Amino acid sequence: MQIQKVDPNRESFSEYSLDGTILTIGDIELDLAEEQQDQEIVIPFGTCEGVIHRGLMPCCSYVAEVVIPPRRYEIVEVPDEPGIGTVSSGGTKKKDEEPGTHTENVPLPLDIDSVVLKLWPIVDMPEEKAMEGEENNAE
Numbered sequence: 645m646q647i648q649k650v651d652p653n654r655e656s657f658s659e660y661s662l663d664g665t666i667l668t669i670g671d672i673e674l675d676l677a678e679e680q681q682d683q684e685i686v687i688p689f690g691t692c693e694g695v696i697h698r699g700l701m702p703c704c705s706y707v708a709e710v711v712i713p714p715r716r717y718e719i720v721e722v723p724d725e726p727g728i729g730t731v732s733s734g735g736t737k738k739k740d741e742e743p744g745t746h747t748e749n750v751p752l753p754l755d756i757d758s759v760v761l762k763l764w765p766i767v768d769m770p771e772e773k774a775m776e777g778e779e780n781n782a783e
Contacts, residue, residue: 646760654765658689658696658707665754667761669708670696676712677754685712691766705767711760717749 645662661668665677669689679685689696690704700706724744 645756646758648760648762650762650764656766657763658691658766660708660761660763662756665756667710667759672696672698674698674710676710676756676759679710680712680715680754683714686710687712706764707766708764709762711762713755713758716752716755718752719747720750721745722748 645667649657658669665675667674667676670691672689674687679687687698687710688700688706689698689708689710690700691697691707692701692704696707697704722745724746
């Protein structure tokens, strides 16, 4: 997994761990392989009053963002099931004498090295400063 720190000069970022395809941020576990779809998926994480949660709310600070690349497929040749007929040019069905093959798109496992975890610095805002900011905004 690629780690990108939005402000690398800062020292304080949320803790995370990765075990296989399970990413843990705060108390939230995310199975990256289950989240992967046919298009890129971006999952934001925010914190409000010290609690990390998936998604963002207006009063939250950004904590992290997970970018999961689109699912990739491999084209695999698969033998036809016996007894399945084919349609001739005249529109009549005939039974295959020899089994044939066809191709299918088979999803590849998630390449964990292609997942990006972006981390934002933790914003420490003492209650006194937060209160002062609210009072100044009220004027």
